[in-house]
Amino acid sequence: MPNQETGEKINFLKNQDCDVLIVGAGISGLISAREILKADPELKVIIIEGKNRVGGRTHTVELKCAGGETEKWDIGGQWVGETQIHIINLIKELDLETYDQHAGGITWMQIGSSKQKKYTIIPPVEDTRYLVDSVDVITKNLFGISAAKMSFLYFLVYVKSGGNLDDLIGSSDTGADAMKIAGGTQQISQKLCDIVGWEKIYLNQALLKLKFLDEDNGETHVEAIVQSTLDETKISKITAKRVILAIPPSECSKIRFQPSLPFDKKQLFEGFPQGHYLKFIATYEIPFWKEKGFSGGMFATGFTDNPGEAHPLNAVYDATSKTGKPALIGFAVNKTWSDVTPKVRKEAILQDLARFFGDEALRPVDYIDKDWRQEIFNGGCPTGIIPVGNMEAYARVREPWKMIHFAGTETATMWIGYMSGAVQSGRFIPQP
Template structure:
C-alpha cells in the first residue's frame, strides 16, 4: 500500500501548505493574458487544444507539458473560472469572518492514488474528515435511529441482515463487471435489463432493506434506484474497489478533505500549466476535421458569466450569441461530459455508438448545501453530524419528502463549525423549483429534527448549488447508465480521428470522482503524445495509448451463455406446457405452471 495506517492523520504534515490564491486574482491574471492570446489564435496552429479547464483538462495539459514543455497547448473553458465540478465559495463563519467551502467535489480517499499524487506534487495538504460520535439514520420509516459506526443500515434486524447480504452480493458480482467494457461480463445479458430497484425487489424481502438501497443509490449517483442500470451499478462499484469504498467515512472515498478547498487543486494546476494557456469564458461549439487536411478546426465563442449557485445569467448581461471564432490544432482533447458533447457540432459525425452514449447517458442530480454555525452543537451532544435519510416527512405540498438525503460535519481545518448535505434524485429536482430561502428553512428544520437540536435552526450563513441549473454541467456528480445502454460503453473513451476524450465519465478507476478525472486526463495525454511525440513514451505507455482504440465487436450479439440458457429455458417451458396439457386436472392451467417454473428458476 502506498500509505500506512499512521499516515491517515499525518499525511503530508511536514509539507508547507500551498499558498491560497483568491478566485478573483486568478481571473485577473488570466484575463490580462486573454487579449494577447486572442490575437494569436487566428494565425497559430496549436499542437493540442483542450476543451475544458476542469481537473481532467488541466491534468491533460499538465501531463503533456511535463513530457514536452515545447508543445503549444491551449485550453478553452466556457466558465469564467477553472475547476469544472469543483468550486469553493466563501461563507460567513463564527467570529465575523469568511471561509471557503466546497459546493462541488470535496473528499478524497487513500486508494485514490491519481488525485493524492497530484496533491503531493502541488505541495498541498489534506486533513481527516471528522466522524467521531453517534450517527443518525432515518431510512424508510420516519423514526430516527442512532448508530455508532459504518454507513447507514435499516432499523429492523432482519432488514439490516438482508441489506448487508445484498451489498456483499453486489461486491461479489461487481468483480465480474469491468468499467472498461461492462458488456464483456458473463452477467451482462442477464443484468442489462434490470434497474437497481428491480433487482433489489427480486432479491430483498423487506421494504426497509429496499429503502436502504434506494438511499445508497441516491447518495452516490444522484438518481433514483428505479433509473440506475444494475450493470452500470456493478461496473461503478468495481471501478471504486468495492461498495465499502463508496459509503461511510472510514476507509472510504470520504475519508479526507483538501485544505483551502478542492478547487484549489485546479487553481494550482492552472498556475503550473500557465495562465496564458487558458482562455476563460469561451465555449466550444463545434469541431471540424474535414475542412483542412491534417488540421482540426475548433469553433468557439465568448460565453456570458453565470451566477455560480443558481446558474442564471446576471441581469443586464447581454446573452445574444457572440460571433463564432476558430482555432486550429493538430490534436484535440474534449473533457466535457457526454450530456454536453451532444450539443456540439461534429464534422465528421461521431461514431454511431459514441453518439448513442451521448444521447442516452443521464446526468445525476446531486445538489449540495452548506450551513455555518457559531457553535458545533452536534459535537456538544456527542453526535458526528452524519445523517442518512430518505427525506423524512414532506414539509411542503409541492415536494414529495423533506430535502435531505445525507449530511456530514464539514467544520473547517481552522475550526469554523458547519454542516454539508445533499439534495438528490427526483426530490432534488422538486426542491430546485423552490426559492433558496425556502430551501434553507427546510434544511435547517430537517437538521433540527434529525439531530434533535433546536439550535440548528439558528445559523450564520446558508448556501447551496443546484448543479442541474449549471449550463456547463447540467447536473452532478456523474452521468450514469440506464438499462440497455452499456453495450457501447467502450466508445466513451475511444478517439474520434484526431479528437481524444477525457473527463471523469471516461475513467476506468474511480469514475465519477476527482481521481477519475485526473486519471482520464493522464490517459488522454499519453494518447496524444503517441501521435505527436512517440519517442518520448515508454513501451508500456505506447501500449496503453492504443488500448482505447481496440474495441470489441460485435456489441449487439447475445453472449453465447445467454443464448444457450435461453434455448434451454424455452425447451423446458415447452415441455412443461405439454405436461400441463396432459394432466390438466391435476396440475392446473398451463400458464399457472409456467409461472411457478419461472419463479423457481429466478430463485
C-alpha cells in the same frame, strides 16, 4: 485582465492555430495539458473553458463563520480517500494539505419507515422496504439519482472502479469521504494552471462545433468553432492537430461534429446524463451536534409514511474546517427542491436539519446552496449515469475518434466519477 468575480485571468481568444486544443479546464483537462507539456514543452496548447472560472465540478466558496471570521468550503467535490492513488499523489505533488473527516459520534438515519433512528455502526437489513430504501439512498448519494433510474451493470462497473462498496459509501477509514483538502479542492485546478501557464487558458469560451479539415488529404487538422459566453456574436476559429474533450459525456452530446460522430458513440453520449445534487453548506458559531454526541451525519429518503410529507435532505455530514470552524454540509437529490424559491429551499433545508440535530440548526452564521442542475456546462452532478439499456457502447467511452480524444472522470477506469478518476483520465491521453 483578471475576472472580477473570481480573480482568475481572462485572455481574449483570437482565430489561431495550435497543436492541441483542450476543451474544459476542470481537473481532467488541466492534467492532460500538464502531461502533454511535460512530454513536449514546445507544443502550442490552448485550453478553452465555458465557465468564468477553472475547476469545473470543484468549486470553493468563502463563507462567514464562527468568531466573525471567514473560511473556505467546497460547494462541489470535496472528499478524497487513501485508495484514490491518482488524486492523492497529485495532492502531494501540488503541496496541498489533507485533514480527516470528522466521523465520531451517533449518526441519524430515516430509512425504511418514518422512524428516525440513531446508530454508530450501520445496522443490519430489517425488511424489504429497508433494503430498497437503503439501495436508493446509496445511489442518491453516489450518483445523485434514484436506483430505479440507472443501469445495474453501470452501478457494478462504477463500484468496482473504486474497489468495493464500503470504500465508496465511506464506511471504511480508507473510503471516498475519509479526508478533505485544507483551503478547498478548486486549488487543484488553480495550481495546475500555475504549472501549465494561465496564458494558455481562455475562460468564457464554449466549444460549439468540431469540423475535420483536409478531408481528402487524410484529415490533418480539426477546426473548432468557439463562442464567447460573454458576447455571443464573438466567434473564434481554432485549428488544431489534436483535440481533447475533457468534458462530461452529456456536454459532448451538445457539440456538433462534422462529419458526425460514429453512431454508437453518439448514442452513448446522448444517453449519459448527469445525476442531480443540490449541495448546501451551513456554518455555525458552535458545533452543537457534537456537543449532543452526534457525528453530524444523517441519511434519509426524505419521505415518511405520512402522505404528502417530504423533506429535502438525503445526506448530511459534519464539515468542520481545518481551522475548527463548525459547519454542516449535505445533499438534496429530489428535483422538487430545485424548483422552489431559494428562500423556501433554505428554510426547508434548515428545518430538516433541525428535525435531527435540534433548533440550533435554524440559526446558521452563513448559508449557501448550489443547484448543480443549473450550472452551465455541467448540467448536473456529481457524475454521469447510464440509464437502463444504454451500456452497449460504454466500453468505447474513452476510445479516440480520428484526432479527437476523450477525457473526463466518466472515462476513467479507477474511481470513475471522482476527482481521482478525473486525474487518471487526463493521463490516458496518448503523448504527442
